[in-house]
Amino acid sequence: xxxxxxxxxxxxxxxxxxxxxxxxxxxxxxxxxxxxxxxxxxxxxxxxxxxxxxxxxxxxxxxxxxxxxxxxxxxxxxxxxxxxxxxxxxxxxxxxxxxxxxxxxxxxxxxxx
Amino acid sequence: xxxxxxxxxxxxxxxxxxxxxxxxxxxxxxxxxxxxxxxxxxxxxxxxxxxxxxxxxxxxxxxxxxxxxxxxxxxxxxxxxxxxxxxxxxxxxxxxxxxxxxxxxxxxxxxxxxx
Numbered sequence: 001x002x003x004x005x006x007x008x009x010x011x012x013x014x015x016x017x018x019x020x021x022x023x024x025x026x027x028x029x030x031x032x033x034x035x036x037x038x039x040x041x042x043x044x045x046x047x048x049x050x051x052x053x054x055x056x057x058x059x060x061x062x063x064x065x066x067x068x069x070x071x072x073x074x075x076x077x078x079x080x081x082x083x084x085x086x087x088x089x090x091x092x093x094x095x096x097x098x099x100x101x102x103x104x105x106x107x108x109x110x111x112x113x
Numbered sequence: 114x115x116x117x118x119x120x121x122x123x124x125x126x127x128x129x130x131x132x133x134x135x136x137x138x139x140x141x142x143x144x145x146x147x148x149x150x151x152x153x154x155x156x157x158x159x160x161x162x163x164x165x166x167x168x169x170x171x172x173x174x175x176x177x178x179x180x181x182x183x184x185x186x187x188x189x190x191x192x193x194x195x196x197x198x199x200x201x202x203x204x205x206x207x208x209x210x211x212x213x214x215x216x217x218x219x220x221x222x223x224x225x226x227x228x
Contacts, residue, residue, distance in 0.1 A: 032214040043115060043203060044219040051214050090156065094214050098169035099207075100146055101217060103156035 002027050004091050006104035013081050014112045021076040021107050023091030032094035033074040034101065035065055039087045047089075050074060061085070086111045116140065117206050117220035125226045131192040134223045138185055138206030144168070145187040146207075146217060147179055151200040162187055163209065194227045201225075 005024045013019055025031055032051050036044040048059025055067040065076045074091060088108045092101040116139035126132055138145050147159040149172075158171035162181035173179075176194075181187045191198060201224050205217040 034216075036219070043117075043221040044205075045115070046216060046218070049216060095158075098158075098171075099144065099161055099163075099215065100158040100169060100171060101148075101156075101205075102158070105155045 002093060002095055002102050004093050004102055004104035006089075006091055006107050008107045009105070010108045010110065012110040012112060015083050016080050019076075019078045019081045019085070019109070021089050021091075021109070023074045023076065023104060024072050025074060025091070025093045026072065027093050031074075033065075033067060034092045034094070035059065035063070035074075035076050036090045036092060036103075037061075037087045038090065038106075044090065047076070081109075081111055083111045083113065085109060115218040115220065117204060117218050119202075119204050119220040119223050121223060122221065123224050123226075125228065126194060127228055128194055128196060130194050130227075131190065132194065132225065134189040134191070134202055134204075134225075136187045136189070136204030136206075136220060138187070138204075139218055141208065142206035142218070143185065143209050144207045144215070144217075145181055145185070146205040147173075147187070147189050148203040148205065149200045150203060150222070156203075159189070191225070196227050199225055199227045 003026045034049045035047040088106045090106045091104045118137045143164045145162045159173040161169040179189045201222045203222045204220045207215040
């Protein structure tokens with residue numbers, strides 16, 4: 001069955017430090033992968049997506065993610081975190097013919113001043 | 114602003130009642146998806162409509178139903194509400210379904226509280 005695992009429920013980093021949020025997926029075919037961010041009281045905003053081609057994808061707000069097929073991973077990174085990045089981050093995989101997204105449980109990011 | 118609108122923003126009701134959540138997709142989008150976000154289940158796909166027709170069902174209870182109207186707005190109907198139905202309900206839209214690769218744009222959600 002298709003699934004997405006985000007191993008870290010909550011991560012705290014200092015402002016200016018680098019960030020990596022982990023995502024592992026289980027999917028039989030070529031995965032279509034997404035990262036969304038949810039700020040408190042807000043909807044989900046797309047950060048970036050991977051369909052094919054270059055395995056390092058750039059997104060908005062300075063985020064990037066790397067697709068590693070051998071590790072079934074799609075980790076999200078940012079070289080220098082800003083206080084405004086504090087939010088919850090969701091990794092998702094496109095569920096093929098149904099068209100819907102399958103989400104991980106999310107990782108809550110806190111940023112220390 | 115994603116261009117997807119949802120009303121109402123908040124809804125408080127009692128057990129056993131029925132409510133209707135409304136979603137207007139982005140201009141030009143034909144697909145509407147409904148998701149439920151709760152603390153214990155996370156983000157769960159409920160149902161997908163494309164151009165007025167039901168396309169796929171996820172973990173949607175029989176007490177829940179949805180429809181998409183000719184103007185492409187969608188409504189999610191929740192009946193015989195239980196405490197466990199308290200959650201944030203999101204609507205998302207995309208141009209059309211494309212094997213899961215189409216970007217979905219999410220609305221701000223409707224927060225439902227069942228007392």
